[in-house]
Amino acid sequence: MATEAQGAAVGRLARFPVRRAVQWVLGIGILVGAAYAAYRTLSLGLFSAAAWRDLVVFGVAQGAIYALIALGYTMVYGILRMINFAHGEVFMWGAFVSYFVARTLQNSGFMQSSPYVAIVILLVAAIAGSIGVAVLLERVAYRPLRNAPRLVPLITAIGASLFLQNTARGFFGPQTRGYPVPDVLGGTWTILGVPILRTQAIVIVVALVVMIALTLFVSRTKTGKSIRAVAEDKDIASLMGIDVDRVVVTTFVIGGMLAGVAAVLFVMVFQVVGPFMGFVLGIKAFTAAVLGGIGSIAGAALGGLILGLLESVAPSLFLTGLHIPGPNQLKDVIAFAILVLVLIFRPGGLLGTGEAEKV
Amino acid sequence: MRKPRWFAVVTLLGALSLVAAGCASDEGGGGGGGGGGEVDCNTVEFGCVTYASGEPIRVGTLLAISGDVATLGDDSLNGVKLAVDYLDGKFDATPGQLVGHDVQIDSQDDLCAKEGGQSGGTKLASDPTIAWVIGTSCSSSAFGVADKILGDKGIVLISPSNTAAGLTDPATHNPFYLRTAQNDAIQAKVVADFVFTELGFKTAATIHDESPYAAGLTSGFKTFFEQLGGTVSVEEAIQSTDPDFKPLLTSIAQTKPELIYAPDFNPACALMAKQMLDIAGLKGVKFMGSDGCAASTFFDQAGSAADGTYMSFPLPSPGGSESGLVGDYNKAYKDQFGAPTAAFNTNAFDAFNIMAEAVKKVAIEGDDGSLTIPRAALKDAVFQTKDYQGLTGTLTCISTGDCQSQAAVNIGVFLLPDLPIEGGNPDAKPIFSEQLTLTEALGT
Numbered sequence: 001m002a003t004e005a006q007g008a009a010v011g012r013l014a015r016f017p018v019r020r021a022v023q024w025v026l027g028i029g030i031l032v033g034a035a036y037a038a039y040r041t042l043s044l045g046l047f048s049a050a051a052w053r054d055l056v057v058f059g060v061a062q063g064a065i066y067a068l069i070a071l072g073y074t075m076v077y078g079i080l081r082m083i084n085f086a087h088g089e090v091f092m093w094g095a096f097v098s099y100f101v102a103r104t105l106q107n108s109g110f111m112q113s114s115p116y117v118a119i120v121i122l123l124v125a126a127i128a129g130s131i132g133v134a135v136l137l138e139r140v141a142y143r144p145l146r147n148a149p150r151l152v153p154l155i156t157a158i159g160a161s162l163f164l165q166n167t168a169r170g171f172f173g174p175q176t177r178g179y180p181v182p183d184v185l186g187g188t189w190t191i192l193g194v195p196i197l198r199t200q201a202i203v204i205v206v207a208l209v210v211m212i213a214l215t216l217f218v219s220r221t222k223t224g225k226s227i228r229a230v231a232e233d234k235d236i237a238s239l240m241g242i243d244v245d246r247v248v249v250t251t252f253v254i255g256g257m258l259a260g261v262a263a264v265l266f267v268m269v270f271q272v273v274g275p276f277m278g279f280v281l282g283i284k285a286f287t288a289a290v291l292g293g294i295g296s297i298a299g300a301a302l303g304g305l306i307l308g309l310l311e312s313v314a315p316s317l318f319l320t321g322l323h324i325p326g327p328n329q330l331k332d333v334i335a336f337a338i339l340v341l342v343l344i345f346r347p348g349g350l351l352g353t354g355e356a357e358k359v
Numbered sequence: 360m361r362k363p364r365w366f367a368v369v370t371l372l373g374a375l376s377l378v379a380a381g382c383a384s385d386e387g388g389g390g391g392g393g394g395g396g397e398v399d400c401n402t403v404e405f406g407c408v409t410y411a412s413g414e415p416i417r418v419g420t421l422l423a424i425s426g427d428v429a430t431l432g433d434d435s436l437n438g439v440k441l442a443v444d445y446l447d448g449k450f451d452a453t454p455g456q457l458v459g460h461d462v463q464i465d466s467q468d469d470l471c472a473k474e475g476g477q478s479g480g481t482k483l484a485s486d487p488t489i490a491w492v493i494g495t496s497c498s499s500s501a502f503g504v505a506d507k508i509l510g511d512k513g514i515v516l517i518s519p520s521n522t523a524a525g526l527t528d529p530a531t532h533n534p535f536y537l538r539t540a541q542n543d544a545i546q547a548k549v550v551a552d553f554v555f556t557e558l559g560f561k562t563a564a565t566i567h568d569e570s571p572y573a574a575g576l577t578s579g580f581k582t583f584f585e586q587l588g589g590t591v592s593v594e595e596a597i598q599s600t601d602p603d604f605k606p607l608l609t610s611i612a613q614t615k616p617e618l619i620y621a622p623d624f625n626p627a628c629a630l631m632a633k634q635m636l637d638i639a640g641l642k643g644v645k646f647m648g649s650d651g652c653a654a655s656t657f658f659d660q661a662g663s664a665a666d667g668t669y670m671s672f673p674l675p676s677p678g679g680s681e682s683g684l685v686g687d688y689n690k691a692y693k694d695q696f697g698a699p700t701a702a703f704n705t706n707a708f709d710a711f712n713i714m715a716e717a718v719k720k721v722a723i724e725g726d727d728g729s730l731t732i733p734r735a736a737l738k739d740a741v742f743q744t745k746d747y748q749g750l751t752g753t754l755t756c757i758s759t760g761d762c763q764s765q766a767a768v769n770i771g772v773f774l775l776p777d778l779p780i781e782g783g784n785p786d787a788k789p790i791f792s793e794q795l796t797l798t799e800a801l802g803t
Contacts, residue, residue: 271662
C-alpha cells in the first residue's frame with residue numbers, strides 16, 4: 001500500500017508542470033511589460049496617428065518581401081527537410097541579373113519610353129536568373145547528397161551560400177550599386193483615403209497575388225499534389241510512381257521564381273543591389289519561416305508579415321516610452337527576442353506542427 | 360583507424376619544417392641588427408628594421424579596400440602610390456627611391472571595422488620588415504585595435520582619414536599613432552556653425568551608425584549646436600547593413616527637425632537621403648552628411664535624391680597650395696587613377712611624406728648598402744615634424760598625434776550635386792567654409 005501511494009506521489013510530482021508554470025509566468029510578465037511600455041509611449045503622444053499608420057504600411061510591405069523569400073525556405077524544407085541557406089543568394093543573383101538588364105534598358109531609353117513593359121522585362125530577367133541559380137544549386141550541391149546524413153547538406157548549403165556571394169563579389173565588385181527604376185514608380189497613390197507609396201502598394205499586391213497563386217497551385221494541381229505527397233513521405237511517394245527528382249526540381253524552380261519576384265520588389269523599393277544584399281535578408285526570411293512554422297506555406301506568409309511589422313512598429317512602440325536611446329537600432333533585437341519567445345511556447349512555430357524538430 | 364608508421368614520420372617532418380621556417384624568417388627580419396653606427400639595435404627599445412642592400416623598404420597600408428567603403432580606402436591607397444611615385448621629385452608613374460632603396464607597399468584591408476583592424480594589424484605587426492603602416496581608413500579599425508597592436512611592436516601607424524576625436528585624446532592616444540586627417544571636433548563645430556548660422560536652423564536630428572567616426576561627429580555636433588542655442592531633437596542610431604530606414608525616419612519626423620545630420624557611410628547615407636523623400640513628415644527637411652558619405656557611390660546610390668543634400672569635408676588649407684605641388688598632384692592623380700572617389704588621398708600623400716622625411720633623419724646607411732631604421736627613433740622623429748609643407752597645409756605634429764595645419768583647418772560645406780568628386784562637379788566650390796584651429800574648436 002505504502003509503495004503504491006509513494007508511486008502516485010512521485011507520478012504527480014513528475015507531472016507537475018514546473019516548466020509550463022515558468023513559461024506562463026515569463027509570458028505574462030513579458031506581455032505586461034510590453035503593454036506598460038506601449039502605454040508609456042502612447043501617453044507621451046509623440047507619434048501622430050498618421051505616423052503609426054505609415055509604420056504599419058512600411059512593416060507590411062517589408063514583411064511581404066520577407067514572406068516571398070521565406071516561402072522558398074519553407075517549401076524546400078517541406079520537401080527535403082533541409083534548410084537551403086543559399087536561398088538569400090538565389091535572391092541576390094536574380095537582383096543582379098535584372099540590374100544589368102535594367103542598366104541596358106535605362107541607357108537605351110526604353111525604360112522611360114515604355115516603363116510598364118520594362119518592369120515586366122525586369123521581372124522576367126530576375127525570375128530567370130533566380131531560377132537558373134536555384135536549379136543549378138539543387139543539381140550541383142544538393143542532389144548528390146540527397147541521402148547523406150542531415151548535417152551534410154546543411155553545411156553544403158552554407159558553403160554554397162558563401163560561394164555564390166563571393167562569386168558575385170568577384171564578378172561585380174564589392175560595392176553596392178544604384179539600381180535604375182522607371183519614374184512611374186515614384187510618388188504615392190491614395191487608397192481609401194490613405195496615401196501609400198506606389199512601390200509599397202505594388203509590393204503588397206504582388207506578394208498577395210503570388211501567394212494566392214502558390215496556394216492554389218499546391219492544393220489544386222496535379223504537380224502540387226505530387227509536391228505534397230513527396231513532402232509527406234519521399235519513399236512512399238516514389239513507390240506510388242512519383243518522380244521525386246522532378247518534384248524536387250519543381251520545388252526549387254518555384255522557390256527561385258518567388259525569390260526572383262522578391263528581388264524585383266526589393267530593388268523597386270530600395271533601388272540598390274550588392275553582392276551581400278541576400279545574406280541578411282535571407283537570415284530574416286529564414287527567421288520568418290521559422291516564426292510561422294517551417295514547412296507551412298501560410299506560416300511563411302504570416303511569419304514574414306509579423307517580422308516586418310515588428311521591425312517597423314515595435315522599436316517606436318515599446319522603446320520610445322522607456323526613453324531608450326536609439327530605439328530603431330534595436331529593431332533586430334526585438335524581432336529576434338520575439339522569435340525566441342514564440343519558439344519557447346510553440347517550438348514548431350505559429351502554424352507549425354507544434355513539435356520541435358532537430359536540424 | 361590504424362595509420363601507417365610513415366604517417367607519423369611525415370607529420371613530424373612537416374612540423375619540424377614549420378618550426379625551421381619560423382626561425383628562418385625571424386633571422387631574416389630582426390637579425391642583422393647592430394649594423395647602425397650609434398644605435399645598438401639589440402638593446403634599444405622596439406629594436407630596428409633592417410634592409411640589406413637592394414632590398415626594398417616595406418611599408419604597410421591598412422585601408423578599407425573592400426566592401427562598400429572601398430572608394431575611401433582605394434582613394435587613400437592611390438595617394439600613397441603617388442607619394443612613392445613622387446619620391447624622386449616628379450610624378451612620372453614610375454616609383455622613386457627613399458634613401459637609396461625602393462619602397463614596396465604591403466596592402467592589407469581594414470574592412471572598415473574592428474575585425475579588419477585586428478586581423479590586418481596583427482598580420483602587419485608580425486612582419487618584422489614593415490617599417491611603418493599607413494592606415495586605417497576607418498576610425499573603428501584603429502581605435503584600441505590596430506593602434507594598440509602595432510604600437511605594442513613599436514610600429515608607427517599614421518592615418519590619412521581617421522577623424523574620431525578619441526584617437527588623439529590624451530587619455531586614449533597610443534604613442535605610436537598619428538594622423539593627417541582633421542580631428543572631428545573641428546568638423547563637428549563647423550557643421551554646427553553652418554546649420555545654425557548659415558542655414559538658420561534651430562532644430563536638427565542626428566543619426567550615427569555606432570562607428571567611433573559617426574558617433575564622434577554626431578555627439579560633437581550636438582555639443583556645439585546646443586552651445587549656439589539650437590536643439591538636437593533626437594539622437595538616433597542605425598545598423599549600417601540595414602537597407603530599410605523608413606520606420607526610423609518616420610519616428611524622427613515626429614520630432615520635427617529642420618535638418619537630419621547623418622555622418623555615416625554609404626550605402627546607408629544614400630539610402631537615408633533617398634528614403635527621406637518618401638516620408639510625409641520630412642517634406643522640406645534637409646539631409647546633411649560628412650566626409651564618410653561624400654564619395655562617388657553616394658551619387659550612384661542616391662540618384663536624384665543626392666541633389667539638395669549637404670556634405671562637409673576638409674579642404675586643403677590656403678597655405679598648402681603655395682608650392683604649386685597641388686596642381687601637379689591633382690593632374691597626376693587624374694592621369695593615373697581618374698577622378699578621386701573620396702576626399703583623403705591628399706592626406707595619404709602627406710602621411711607618407713612626413714614618414715619619409717622622418718626616415719631620412721633617422722635611417723643609418725651601412726657601408727654595404729644596408730639600411731637600419733631604429734623604430735623608437737623613427738617615432739620620435741615623426742612626432743617632431745614641424746611646418747612641413749604638405750598638400751593639405753603646413754603640417755605640425757603635436758604630442759597627441761594630430762599632424763595637421765596648426766594654424767587653422769579649413770572645412771567646407773558643399774551643396775550637392777556640386778561636389779568635387781566623381782559623379783559631381785570637379786570644379787565645385789563650397790557654399791560655406793570656415794577655418795578653425797583645434798584649440799579654437801575645443802574652446803580651450
